[in-house]
Amino acid sequence: MDFTRFNFDPNRFLLKRVQLIQPEFHLKTMDINKRNNVNTLGNSGPVILFAHGFGCSQSMWSRITPAFAGTHRQVLFDYVGSGKSQLSAFSAIRYSGLDGYAQDVLDVCDAQGLQSGVTFVGHSVSCSIGLLASIARPNLFDRLILVGPTPCFLNDPPEYAGGFERADLEGLLSLMDQNYIGWANYLAPSVAGAAQGEALAGELSDSFCSTDPVAMRVFAQTTFFADNRADLPQVSRPCLILQHKEDSLVPLAVGEYLNQQLKGSTLEVMDVAGHAAHMSHPALVIDAMQRYMAK
Template sequence: MDILRRNHVTVTGNPQGRTVMLAHGFGCDQNMWRMTVPALADDYRVVLFDYVGSGRADPSAFSEERYGSLDGYARDVVEICDALDLRDAVFVGHSVSSMVGVLAADRAPERIGALVMVAPSPCYIDDEGYRGGFTAEDIDELLESLESNYLGWSATMAPVIMGNPDRPELGEELKNSFCATDPEMARVFARTTFLSDAREDLKRVRVPTLVLESAEDAIAPREVGAFVHRSIPGSSLVTLDAVGHCPHMSAPHATNEAITAFLADLR
């Protein structure tokens, strides 16, 4: 199968610039980066894509066996990098995609030369000495609700994830994105996302890394951002003046400023 068609890969921006790869989170697609692309396009080659099971990716390529682990999504990223022959690309991942980027950079260090993590979480479940934001029971209930009534779950959870109740259009957009995702494929991605534990993988990161967190985030509290920062040697942590788990949508100007400043320092 053509990898670029499989993942609905879009390439835009400056063909002479360093490549920046934008990766969406659970229940989203590449359109969620539409306010970031203009900030990058003059100076950087921008690669966008949809994970299989999301957006306009080819649903016939979906396999529960492959996408039942973060490694399956990381394999997609590496295959896209191979298909485009990317070298030293900057991988910008939102939410769970941050951990996908960690795995992809470990798999193909010649392809990915830097990471930007937007609202990352390596583990959503509280553990001894670690606050992920949820108990194991919380996650079990979340997944049970998602699997029994996906549309209802989407309507309830999207505003919580997005935050910014004074801007209901943001939560509505996220809800519509969730609802456009096939429920069975969403179930697999949700379990992969919320049950994964990539804390040990962070220790293997050897590329320049920027960690971006929101000042308030119901999904990834600030303790998580601090943990990710501590776990990755030499990483930078920026706390955005933003609310919610999708700062690239709710506070695009602040998010874009932080990303472009990091990119400029890489030159």
């Protein structure tokens, strides 16, 4: 893999081998609110459901939620295996596909008694997860706001340019297996954006490193090799696509592709470098959300 793409020297870090868990574990029945560490802000108003990206947690939305305090009921959660979710509920079988994470979204909505009118706000892979959830239960959602979405990271020329060759993504997984800390320090600056300096990259790296490496290895493979292009025509809810102008993970062509494939979607390109505008440029995301939800 060409590590110079992200200005990373893989020899800087000590090796740490990560092994996959055995797939025989089955998901236990338990309190969904505890399982997914569900938290709510506010008790009334339209509902906003926030879904974090790979390697992250609900805390990544802390720069966004204050703008909607007092006007919305905000629901935040962690996917099983992420954040402060109950790791004992993790199943390599269930979470080997994005449908398993989409079921987490639906479970959380059911546990919170949500039946309709939900505005889903997702980051990165959660955008695809939210789209899958909306296909399964279209009446549950009013609209979806997608921050840095991609239906597929892999290039599939000449029809689609996802940004990565298979060898690139296999290289990321190999680094993750050999050196989990090094992988986290490698990926974090690309997500943060070079112009954001060390503070945001450090916050993301800490998030990656604080997450169980076994669960993250499964989530990584599921994320990197998912291909949800064929699902896009089934999405019936309106979507706002918030594309980063300079994103080493998701090129501009992906946002344009999604805008063409998602009926009734709106594409807005943010003048942002990186892959996490809700953290690096929250005011831009808040403004886009407020304008979209006011329509």
